[in-house]
Amino acid sequence: DxxxxxxxxxxxxxxxxxxxxxxxxxxxxxxxxxxxxxxxxxxxxxxxxxxxxGHCHPHVVQAMTAQAATFASHTRYLHDTVVDYAERLLATMPAGIGHMMFTCTGSEANDLAFRIAREATGGTGIIVTENAYHGVTLAVAEASPSLGTGVPLGAHVRTIPPPDPARLGPDVGTAFAAEVQRAIDDLKRHGIRPAALLVDTIFSSDGVFADPPGFLAPAADAIRAAGGLFIADEVQPGFGRTGAGMWGFARHGLVPDMISMGKPMGNGYPVAGLAMRPDVIAEFGARARYFNTFGGNAVAAATAAAVLDVIEDExxxxxxxxxxxxxxxxxxxxxxxxxxxxxxxxxxxxxxxxxxxxxxxxxxxxxxxxxxxxxxxxxxxxxxxxxxxxxxxxxxxxxxxxxxxxxxxxxxxxxxx
Ligand code: PMP
Missing domain, CATH: 3.90.1150.10 (Aspartate Aminotransferase, domain 1)
Structure with a gap:
């Protein structure tokens, strides 16, 4: 029983x-x-x-099992599926987003985003909202205050109130950007250079905050003016959920520097990833190499491509x-x-x-x-x-x-x- x-x-x-x-x-x-x-x-x-x-969508199951029956390898051999899928996904992104890297979980995507942001900016400071959840790797858990006392926040992490009109007033965009600026100033006072602002584009673990469309743009401007990057966490809103295009950030009239995604991407198959402007990965690409055994494997790519088919066809x-x-x-x-x-x-x-x-x-x-x-x-x-x-x-x-x-x-x- x-x-x-x-x-x-x-x-x-x-x-x-x-x-x-x-x-x-x-x-x-x-x-x-x-x-x-x-x-x-x-x-x-x-x-x-x-x-x-939808659970067990037949088209997705068919694509997944057909690829699993053909070959399911790690990612160091040349294969079409991952390239085809990356091109297709990038075609849903605004101009300026040019590369797609693959992981197995949203946590790894955010972890990779932090690594890239550090190399690109020379900074380490991370700004997130008060009750944010961005994942389980140690680096990301240290920037996930909703985990509570289980994982102490990193000394390089600053939290800001979520964009709740009840707390920040009706002009949420300006007030939220002012909170970002306060966090930037505090990081600098402690000798920490800001690397990134990481937020959901529809807030979720802080409570759902979606309005007014556009409210995130001033916050993105503030972090960029301080030399940091704006990372959009699309793990929850991505892949059409907002009804305003494929991506939650579209409602905000901005183009993020990096975009992490996961959950809905494979309809249950573990596939996740990070999209970015090509220039932000130049430093990381020159210094580091990235290998993720299962990230972008052929079954993941075929499954995720089938998810895009269904979003379009239905x-x-x-x-x-x-x-x-x-x-x-x-x-x-x-x-x-x-x-x-x-x-x-x-x-x-x-x-x-x-x-x-x-x-x-x-x-x-x-x-x-x-x-x-x-x-x-x-x-x-x-x-x-x-x-x-x-x-x-x-x-x-x-x-x-x-x-x-x-x-x-x-x-x-x-x-x-
Ligand atoms: N970001 C957000 C906004 C999430 O909700 C989650 C998962 N709940 C993650 C990142 C981490 O994704 P995963 O569990 O696939 O590592």
Whole structure:
């Protein structure tokens, strides 16, 4: 039974892993926007930005297995798939972004970005938001304050408040850039040259902050004026989720110096990477060599290319825009009926909805709502500094009917909690 498996899991994997939910969901299969447990119960997945084109999409599975059956090697032999894919991905980027390097995880992509930024700028200072999460390698964990006391922040790391209008005021762009400037000044006072500002282009672990479009541009200007680079973490918003093109930064009217990506890229196959302006890698390229055994392997490249096929063929960016707007309207309607549902923040199918008590964020109530939804067969998570914000990121083929079902179940969960 499940309790026995939980015990075996704990014994085999050790104490560092956590499971979602008071009663874990024991999954055996996925299809489209649905996940199935071992009793055959279907769960609506509104959590998962990994299965971005839908769980086990047949076109992606076919491309992955066909390549695995042809050859699956490490990356030091010449093969077409990685070059074809890199060219295709770069074609989705603005002019000026010219190279694509491959890793297996978003963490490694951000780690590589730090290494390149150090070489390019001669600095070491890194600026991130207060509750940011950017990954697990030691260098990145040291710049991921949401890990809490587990990993102390590096002495070269500075944190700034997230672009929350409730904290920074209505002119978020100017205020956020001023926070970046304060961090730059503090680094310099300590004799540390700034290397990079690393932020999500739709904020996620700080809570979802998406508006107004364009608010990141002044912050990017500030870090560049100080000799540092602007790195966009697209691990969550990338690959069409915002409904405004392939990349979250497009909403901000800026071109990052480097762009890290992962999660949705392989629809579950581990593939990630870093795109960049060619000039930022000149120093690193001259001094260092980079080898990642599995990064850009033929199966990864074929799988990721198939994900791009599906995004294009099924019009998933337009769907994210359309169903995202529909869902946002439905949530706004629920807000009017439940005083425990607060601000809705959204860009396409990347939506945050705060859970409140007496107008204040309430993480404990959010946990109750998340568990009530799980009992009602809807999977979702919460984020934000107090875990108060429902984070709604379904697979991109999410339909209006799926949205109606979600809104109905959320309505019930809010009524009961
Ligand atoms: N950046 C962001 C914004 C993330 O959400 C994550 C993963 N949660 C990462 C980086 C790290 O990606 P990975 O788990 O693939 O290493």
């Amino acid at each position: 499940d309790a026995a498996l939980v015990a075996r899991r704990q014994a085999a994997l050790g104490p560092a892993y956590r499971l979602f939910y008071e009663t874990p969901v024991h999954l055996v299969r996925g299809e489209g926007v649905w996940l199935y447990d071992r009793q055959g119960e279907a769960y609506l997945d509104t959590y998962n930005n990994v299965a971005c084109v 019009g998933l960016i337009a769907n994210a825009r359309d169903v995202g707007a529909y869902l946002r309207d439905g949530l706004a309607d629920l807000c009017r009926r439940h005083e425990t549902l607060g601000t809705i923040r959204a860009a396409g199918l990347f939506i945050g909805a705060d859970i409140l008590t007496d107008g204040k964020p309430d993480g404990a109530r959010a946990v109750r709502v998340v568990n009530a939804l799980r009992r009602n067969r809807v999977l979702i998570s919460a984020s934000g500094p107090r875990g108060e914000s429902l984070k709604i990121r379904p697979p991109l083929p999410f339909s209006r009917a799926n949205a109606d079902l979600f809104l109905d179940r959320l309505d019930q969960a809010l009524k009961a909690n």
